[in-house]
Amino acid sequence: MGAETQVFGSLGVLFVVLAALGFLLFLIPIPLWIAAWASNAYVGLMTLIGMRLRRVPPGTIVNARIMAVKAGLEISVNDLEAHFLAGGNVVRVVNAMISADKANIPITFKRAAAIDLAGRDVLEAVQMSVLPKVIETPRITAVAKDGIQLIAVSRVTVRANIDRLVGGAGEETVIARVGEGMVSAIGSSRTHKDVLENPDEISKYILSKGLDSGTAFEILSIDIADVDVGINIGAKLQIDQADADKQIAQAKAEERRAMAVALEQEMKAKVVEAEAEVPLAMAEAFRQGNMGIMDYYRMKNVQADTAMRDSIAGGEDDTPSGQKP
Numbered sequence: 001m002g003a004e005t006q007v008f009g010s011l012g013v014l015f016v017v018l019a020a021l022g023f024l025l026f027l028i029p030i031p032l033w034i035a036a037w038a039s040n041a042y043v044g045l046m047t048l049i050g051m052r053l054r055r056v057p058p059g060t061i062v063n064a065r066i067m068a069v070k071a072g073l074e075i076s077v078n079d080l081e082a083h084f085l086a087g088g089n090v091v092r093v094v095n096a097m098i099s100a101d102k103a104n105i106p107i108t109f110k111r112a113a114a115i116d117l118a119g120r121d122v123l124e125a126v127q128m129s130v131l132p133k134v135i136e137t138p139r140i141t142a143v144a145k146d147g148i149q150l151i152a153v154s155r156v157t158v159r160a161n162i163d164r165l166v167g168g169a170g171e172e173t174v175i176a177r178v179g180e181g182m183v184s185a186i187g188s189s190r191t192h193k194d195v196l197e198n199p200d201e202i203s204k205y206i207l208s209k210g211l212d213s214g215t216a217f218e219i220l221s222i223d224i225a226d227v228d229v230g231i232n233i234g235a236k237l238q239i240d241q242a243d244a245d246k247q248i249a250q251a252k253a254e255e256r257r258a259m260a261v262a263l264e265q266e267m268k269a270k271v272v273e274a275e276a277e278v279p280l281a282m283a284e285a286f287r288q289g290n291m292g293i294m295d296y297y298r299m300k301n302v303q304a305d306t307a308m309r310d311s312i313a314g315g316e317d318d319t320p321s322g323q324k325p
Contacts, residue, residue, distance in 0.1 A: 032062045041069040064094045071098040088116045096123040103130045128160035142186035147234015153226045158217040168216030181206035199224040
């Protein structure tokens with residue numbers, strides 16, 4: 001019984017020792033310390049322990065420092081650790097600095113870290129500085145002075161500007177400015193044939209405007225990839241204007257006709273009103289003695305004679321030509 005107790009006690013002590021040793025090895029990453037020392041990128045044991053306590057992965061920091069030292073860059077452990085704690089990508093920043101150093105592009109760790117924390121891919125930006133990127137604009141529609149619509153597509157070759165990556169505008173701004181310049185250049189052309197004959201004039205006009213100001217890129221060239229002829233906007237506008245003028249003229253004519261009809265109706269009403277006053281005037285003349293009975297009958301005879309003549313004249317007009325009534 002005593003022997004079994006002694007055995008279990010020994011196993012318990014061994015387990016505690018192994019657990020303590022494992023925790024010590026986890027807390028003090030000896031392999032990383034040796035790797036850093038062997039790579040001439042020495043990192044102290046206390047510094048590695050401090051990383052563990054600050055929840056910073058020592059492997060990421062040590063490997064990034066080893067890469068920087070092997071590439072001939074001197075980046076302190078504190079800077080790497082501070083960038084990681086700020087939410088940055090330490091490995092990507094170090095790789096970007098190595099690429100920039102090989103391409104003779106001056107960039108400091110502070111600048112690279114700021115670009116990374118701003119949300120931009122600093123490694124891609126450095127690569128774009130070495131190998132420019134081609135941005136193709138959408139189909140831009142513009143109208144020349146002769147009224148012909150042109151549809152153009154351009155390719156913009158840009159290079160990342162490291163100094164303006166933080167706070168500089170992106171690709172969308174460059175595309176918008178180039179599109180605006182194309183519309184302005186085509187719109188200032190005398191005829192659409194001038195644009196078709198010399199599309200490079202558009203590129204020269206746009207480049208002279210300094211469209212990359214305030215952006216994260218430097219425009220190297222603007223090439224017109226395609227120019228298509230669209231519809232005749234000028235003729236269409238003239239047709240629309242003519243239709244509008246026609247409708248306005250018709251409306252005014254209808255207004256004048258309605259006014260004439262109204263005036264005619266008003267005059268007829270006045271005539272009827274005047275005719276209605278004739279019997280009253282005749283009665284008044286009879287009462288005052290200004291008109292006698294014979295005068296009245298003579299007027300009636302004149303009216304009857306006039307009506308007969310009108311009837312005869314109307315019958316002659318209705319008789320076909322070449323026939324006697």
